[in-house]
Amino acid sequence: MRTEAKLGFALLLTPLLLWLSLLIFVPHVDIFLVSLRERIGVGQYQTSLANYLTFFQEPLYLWTFLRTAVMSSVATLITLVIAFPVSYYIAKMIKGRAQSALFLLCLVPFWVSELVRTFGWMILLRETGVFSNVLQYLGLVDGPVEMLYNDGAIMVGLVYTSMLFMVVPLVTTLESLPDEIIEAGYDLGGNGISVLREIIIPHAMPGIVSGCIVVFMLSLGNYLTPTMLGGKESLWFTELIYSQFIVRFNWELGAAFGFMLLILSSAIVWGMLKLTGQSLEKTMG
Amino acid sequence: MTADLDCIDLTKQFSGVTAVDQVSFSVPPGSFFSILGPSGCGKTTIMRMIAGFLEPTDGDILIKGKSVLNVPPNKRPVNMVFQHLALFPMMNIADNIGYGLRRAGMGKTEIAYKVDEALERIGLPGIGARKVDELSGGQKQRVAIARCMVLEPDVLLLDEPLGALDLKLRERMKVELKSLQAAFDTTFVYITHDQSEALVMSDKIAVMNNGSFEQVGTARDLYYRPDTAFVAGFVGDSNRWRGQVTKTEGHCLELRTETGMTLRGVANGRALSVGEQVDVFVRPEAVRIAHEQAELSRFDNQISGKVTSLLFNGAASRVIVSSDAGLGEVEVNLPQSGEFADLVKGSDVHIGWSSDQGNCFAARES
């Protein structure tokens, strides 16, 4: 019986271990090893930290990473600010069918691929696009307006792509807040702002933090949206990695960039957790 | 002296359905007022209208003589202890109690002083730094009350706050709540579906059914002089029979039940005439049980029968007696004096009660 139980346990664990080791651990080790190679001649390599040195010595790379991180943070913040009232409405203000319908509505954009979604925004924002034409028709502007190929367009795309990943954890945590507690907050003299600050937000904190982590990481690792909507001004870190690997044939530097992205984004998430006094266990549990 | 709380013709309709129908009552300062009723009778709706979470469809609510209809919940001099207490889990005990004071803009040191004082008063000094989930059910209860009481409300509303507690604790908290009310000297309005809570604690009780009050009175009034059949049936236990009036003699009347028993009861001033359908209520403790019929000679209702079941429950033990004539069953309190210790299922017994104890009401179709 005991051996059977052990066997069952091992069988249950195997897919997880395989997944962790084959799809996560081994590729990362491989990437790390590649990142430590330095090309010294045609087909000749030696082990060194030269690629990491390049990352820190070339201000362009550091700057690109910084820009990516800041833009991702801003996108996360905007997503939170938009998603919070939406989630609150879904979780607390409506019930039953309307609730599921609205929740489903948040899911709808994800029924098409990211590429199609991004093309959709390009059609809306481009100079000969829908927004530009509507503004001209309304007489608000004289000529065509280009809304594509700037940071604003990237932001719109990122927020749109990330919305669901913020709404889901927020709705879940907000739904777990009993109406009674909110009412008690008002009953004891609180107004909308203080109830939000002292009761709703502290309660929703685990959802806020986990939503923010997911959205931040998704934005940081997004390639398609910044490249397509940002055009000549995109300058996204994943783009750098892509071009090192594919265009420059420089896998070594690309691997070093990839590893730096992993380390720096982990550090940022860790810092955010510390700053908000949350722990990963609390957030994910 | 003006009442602390006056409700005048209070009405609430939800999309055409009337939940509260022209309810009026007045609660004098410092009293413990309960609204007792089955779930769905509209008592919670009344409470939420007083607290300000619902807008009445019609009628007025006055607190200390002033209408509060246009005052939002956070400005009303009324606080509420919620069914599940609604302590803020994200704050410690001191912050929970100090929440309302902070909202009122009181200084930090003063808040700390008031919180300590409140904790002292509820008998839980020094627990301010603890978390909500570290407290027992009874302690949470007291903290929830203290959290409201530091704000010195004119009226404290309590929405079945004992419902979630286990039986033993509930019994103790009944006594404790009553003494807390006396200590704070504040008007309590308490809603419950548990009659024993209402009977034990209240100065006055309103029995509510289908959106309106059936009777407002002291516990004794409700128990001994119910105005309506609903109150007689809802408050305390009763034997209840339906029958037809066969004879009236002053305020006494004789009736024949549907199963064929002949009983005598009183109308207590209600106009009941021969031929009318009535419900008669007799409390189990009003029925006397005896081994010999002779002992019951002074009662004008007498039945001989056999014990069909024994319901032992300490001081509240009962037996169910089935009449020999096969005319029905009667629930009877069993005195624990030892005299009936040998009673078993099937024993022959005699029971009887005076007609004063048989409260008759005109039968309502239900």
Next chain:
Amino acid sequence: MTKQSLALSTAVSVVLIGGVSAANADTLRLLTWGGYAPEEVVAKFEAETGHTVQVTKSNNEEMIAKLRATGGGGFDLAQPSQDRIAGPQEEFGIYKPMDMSKINMDLFIPSMMEATKGNTTVGADVYGVPHVWGTSGLVLDTANAAMVKDYTDLCSDDVAGKVSYRLKRPTLIGFAFSMGLDPFAAYGDEAAYTEIMSQVEAKLIECKPGVKTYWGGGDELMGLLRSGEVVASMAWDTGGWKLNEDNADITFVAPAAGALGWVDTFVLPAKGKADDAAYAWINFVMQPEIAAMITEAAGNFTASQGADEFAAADLKAKYQASFPQEAIDNIKWYPPVPAGLEAIEGGVLDRVKAAN
């Protein structure tokens, strides 16, 4: 695909064909550009030889990245440009030498064959044979951007905000020629090349405000030009001719400094498994009638001897309009890119991208 399943599928196809064809039937995994393997050509080839063809569409960089990732496996025939063969071969060893005896030399235009052989020789071995050739230059809306005659004219104020080009090496090379420099001559001299590139970098940064966007894919550029959001762009000749069908004002123009000529080749990946099928494909598609079908689909001419006769008249007319004789003489053919040059260009491109 595992060895076993490949063997199995081969066995199955052999059984299915049932010895109708004398040759062994193979699956040819072809890594190529869009338009180079039209369905009708594939169908004809399969019917004639019994081989099956799996087509994967890609571009130069991805082809090399894919082959590098597998050490030259996963495909049996690839089609990078001829300037991208010698460098990657020296660096990564992803190709195998061509057996010229298996190729029907009569099908090729001799001068192009010689040029490609020269460009794709590493050591004593030849690695590539030519297939499709074409140029990149300027695609203009002549009604609105007639003043653009050369790459550097894309920086002109007249077309500011309505210009697009790729942020890739052809742009660097084109601008260098247009600025009177000769980057090809500096290929072997890293210092000189770096100097040229830094001048180009300064020019591109100066031009950046007037650029609408750096286009990434052909479809994106087509959309920009069709909508009129862009009136002047660097692009392939075929793109211009295709747009010309919809809008007579838009066409391909050879720049004053010279169009950049490229030749896409056939190469054998180092771990290719169906060499016979690969040679069969090469000899099949280089037949004049078949080559004309590919020209029809891809829009570019091939190195097939005599295919011109079968090419559509309108395409020939467009070609002649875009390329007067002196423009043909002025085409700058890409020499092989020495390994490591990409690093210099990469830095320039990154800095241009980051510039404000």
